Amino acid sequence: MLELLDISFAFAKAETLKNISLKLEQGTHAAVIGESGCGKSTLLDVIYGLLQSQKGSVKWEDEELLGADHHLVPGHPMMKYVPQEFDLMPFTTVFENVGEHLSIQIDDRTKRIEELLDVVDMSDFKERKVKTLSGGQKQRVAIAKALAQEPKLLLLDEPFSHIDNFRKNALRRRLFDYLTKNNISCLVATHDRDDVLSFCHNTIIMRKGEIVDYRATNKVYSKPKSLYTASLFDEVNDIPKEWLGKEHDLILYPHQLERATSGFDVEVKQSFYQGKDFLILGLKDGKEVFFKSNKAVEVGTTVTLNLVS
Numbered sequence: 001m002l003e004l005l006d007i008s009f010a011f012a013k014a015e016t017l018k019n020i021s022l023k024l025e026q027g028t029h030a031a032v033i034g035e036s037g038c039g040k041s042t043l044l045d046v047i048y049g050l051l052q053s054q055k056g057s058v059k060w061e062d063e064e065l066l067g068a069d070h071h072l073v074p075g076h077p078m079m080k081y082v083p084q085e086f087d088l089m090p091f092t093t094v095f096e097n098v099g100e101h102l103s104i105q106i107d108d109r110t111k112r113i114e115e116l117l118d119v120v121d122m123s124d125f126k127e128r129k130v131k132t133l134s135g136g137q138k139q140r141v142a143i144a145k146a147l148a149q150e151p152k153l154l155l156l157d158e159p160f161s162h163i164d165n166f167r168k169n170a171l172r173r174r175l176f177d178y179l180t181k182n183n184i185s186c187l188v189a190t191h192d193r194d195d196v197l198s199f200c201h202n203t204i205i206m207r208k209g210e211i212v213d214y215r216a217t218n219k220v221y222s223k224p225k226s227l228y229t230a231s232l233f234d235e236v237n238d239i240p241k242e243w244l245g246k247e248h249d250l251i252l253y254p255h256q257l258e259r260a261t262s263g264f265d266v267e268v269k270q271s272f273y274q275g276k277d278f279l280i281l282g283l284k285d286g287k288e289v290f291f292k293s294n295k296a297v298e299v300g301t302t303v304t305l306n307l308v309s
């Protein structure tokens with residue numbers, strides 16, 4: 001189990017991480033999400049030992065991991081990190097990069113490298129020099145290289161940011177399947193809700209260097225504690241209680257509102273085609289309201305909205 005106890009870190013005067021405590025059980029996958037600059041990468045850097053926290057401790061199986069001040073080479077054997085700027089050897093092949101830290105003596109070295117190249121769908125490129133690869137291909141090699149040494153904990157920072165949508169879904173499925181089968185824990189910093197919803201058991205919400213929520217992903221998504229949290233997943237509506245005669249204001253995603261015969265009225269301002277449906281932007285009392293519709297709605301139309309029944 002990974003445990004962080006009251007970690008604080010500052011690059012300069014202002015604290016970038018403030019009193020961060022969390023536990024990650026073995027085999028659990030947790031997403032770290034939050035607005036740009038909230039401290040996601042810094043948190044991973046401190047856990048890995050690239051940065052030294054000024055306060056608090058990082059523990060693995062109850063043993064304290066010493067930070068950057070205590071190591072010439074950062075990192076710990078049971079942990080691997082794929083940062084946003086991945087570190088590969090450009091003039092050697094994909095195969096050799098993945099096997100870089102694997103002992104020559106390992107009997108099934110070749111089999112192991114090929115298995116990992118298959119996980120990241122790079123088998124066809126194994127003889128290619130890394131410098132000739134695209135950004136997304138390099139990113140996939142970096143993931144395979146991190147897995148090669150059988151870490152117990154994998155830290156990923158925006159792991160699929162360079163990978164096209166077409167390949168991303170299959171890669172995500174294969175990678176998280178591999179992590180589950182091998183009981184590898186994972187902390188993934190991401191901006192992509194698709195990384196979070198389908199693949200991470202838990203979600204950590206960060207804001208201005210603090211953890212403001214850490215629960216099961218389905219709870220964080222379906223019962224967001226704040227407008228900020230909900231807005232990390234989708235467009236979000238803050239509906240005043242008076243509009244629907246409720247006891248308190250409601251935080252609602254667009255798909256939770258629908259056209260109805262009673263409710264509150266909005267004037268339609270724009271329709272956005274989204275493939276399987278339209279996202280409609282309406283206005284009520286100067287406040288924007290987003291809802292879904294299976295067809296475009298003419299600008300200027302007044303529609304009545306209520307909670308999806």
Ligand SMILES: Nc1ncnc2c1ncn2[C@@H]1O[C@H](COP(=O)(O)OP(=O)(O)OP(=O)(O)O)[C@@H](O)[C@H]1O
Nearest residue numbers: 011012016034035036037038039040041042043189
């Ligand atoms: N080397 C550095 N020196 C000084 N400040 C830094 C340094 N690296 C990051 N910061 C600042 O620390 C804060 C947190 O940065 P961090 O990269 O952890 O955010 P993030 O949540 O990962 O952002 P993003 O989603 O944009 O990648 C930001 O305000 C950033 O400008």
